[in-house]
Amino acid sequence: MTEVVWDSGTAYDFFISLFVIHNPDRFGLRASWAAGVRSRIPFQHRQFLEETIDFLPAPLGWLNSLETDSKDTKTVLESLSMISAENRLITLFKNQEITPEVGITMQKIRSSQTIEKVDLESLKQIFVKRILPIKPKAIQKLAQAFASSSLFGDQLLAAYDSYYEVFFKEEENRIKPIIEKGLLDSQGLADTLSVSALVDELSKGVTYESMETLDRLWLVPSYWSSPLIFLIEPRINEKLMVFGCRSEDQNLVPGEYVPDGLVIALKALSDSTRLRIASYLQETPETPSSLGKKLRLRPPTVVHHLNIMRLAGLVQVKISKDGERSYSLRDQAIPSLVRQIENFFNDKFASS
Template identity: 40%
Template sequence: MTTLLWESGSAYDFFIALYVLHHPQEFGVRPTWAAGMRSRLPAGQRALLEMAQTFLGVPLPWLHGLPAEAKAAYPALQALAALPPAQRLKALLWRGDFTPAAEQALEHLIARGEATPEEREVLRETLTRRGRPLRPEAFQALLRTAAQAEAFGSAYLEALETFWRVFFCEEEARLRPWLARGLEEAQALARRTDLPNLLDLLSGGVHFEALEGIPELVLVPSYWSTPLVFYSRVAPERWMLVFGCRPPQQSLLPGEDLPETLLNRLKALADPTRLHILRYLAQGPQTPTQLARRLRLRAPTVVHHLQALRVAGLVQITITREGERLYALRPEAIRQAHADLVAFLNVSDTPSEP
């Protein structure tokens, strides 16, 4: 029996917004708009954040460990400032699946400014994300950063404070009511459905084998993560899932009047390779490797198309305990795309009389 725990706080969206602005394609966000938001930062701090985002990601375990009153964006930055500068990197990088050997390797790297080959290999294996290791250039950037952890800790905090001041402070006021609503609606949903269906609905079609039978699961609403999810082990027997709570008809970009979900679905469908993928998935679940063989394409190309279909909510994913991803069609999403288009155009869905 899994015990559900609930959290909410704009600090999660602060770090997720930072991630989304540096990985816009993963979320169906226009790269030019994301670049414009990043350009508000001074050039040096912008470069520092771009470099750090190659290996840091969203520090879910650290945020989870903060007291409730520090889970808003600026109080979280104050909590980070209270740490010694040299320890900030470890705090933001640590995850619940760090082994004692990995934690010791990171501490040695920060303290000595270098790591042994064995310690590097331990860190490389530990920092695998979603079944994929860090890219070699990202891992090298991490090693260089850890060797100068104190200087990085000071400069990175200043860059985060600037990001809060020039962008997120205003954004926080916009998203706060939606976080409260998302938490309330998810809790109501949890009272009337079982856990597998709850997670499927909150995640937009993701089944996590690793979350089956775990003792505790923390659920956190996020405006910026929509339509994707973030998840991590935050303690030995506790996982966290951050789910999107932005309404389907609402755009992440202020001022946009087009339904974002509908737009992403139409973009995803307007590609012959993706239509072929959906047709194959309609025949049964398949892995990216299996699809690559059928399409005679390279696996990375297929993964790119599957990501677009995932952002559009047109496919369901099963993430196995080994990290493998199995994709299936979401027929209800195809039907919903048609219904949403009819509703947006404000036309009748019945044929007119001749």
């Protein structure tokens, strides 16, 4: 039986928010606002973060492994500062599904400060489960970071500190109460749902066949990840899922009038191809390949459309033990969207 364990702290959102502001389209965030946040970071640190974000994932495994009473950002950055500069990069990859072979490659590059073609092939293994393939240039930069690990470690901590001071310090105060409430609400759901049903509810439509066979499932509420999830394997036969706890009427952009989810859903259904996909998925579950045959589109194009619909909360994703994905239209997805539209206009008229 899978043991459900909870973890929480604003430091998770610190690292996730960095990823989101560099990939705003993937989260339905307005690109101009994300660019405005990045512009507040001093140029030297901003450039460094832009160059590293592709190969340095949010260190969720390392965060999960920290034995500290509080995982607020300041405490976590202090923990990072206590690690020697040359060891910071390799530490952040802790528990990120690193094989012994990859670990040896990391140490080899650090000690020799040279990079061979075989090293680049080895480092690619870190990213085999990524939805979007990593570019060779990013692999090269990762290898260079290991080759100059001490310098990179100093630059990394300085960039993190800078981002915290110019943006996230204030943002942390705004979102902390919402994360705390999200944790309590989710724990309440866990008392009444099976593990699979709980994951489906918290992820807003993702079902994993393998969840019931795990030894342990870590669940972490996040404001910035909404409505998507981050999933890693921190230890053997364990998974850690960061799930969104932002409600429909809460936005990433403070003070934004129109709910993010409503805008994203309307955009998703404003495309004729996605309307056809919704129609097919209402009838029966489909894979990207089967949809591609019906639509006469390449599977990568279909996946692009499905990702947009997933962001809008319109589709249910079932992931088999071997990683195959099938999609269906979520129950009540369209009626829920209609209710959101009605609520928006009713609230507008009530306040006018």
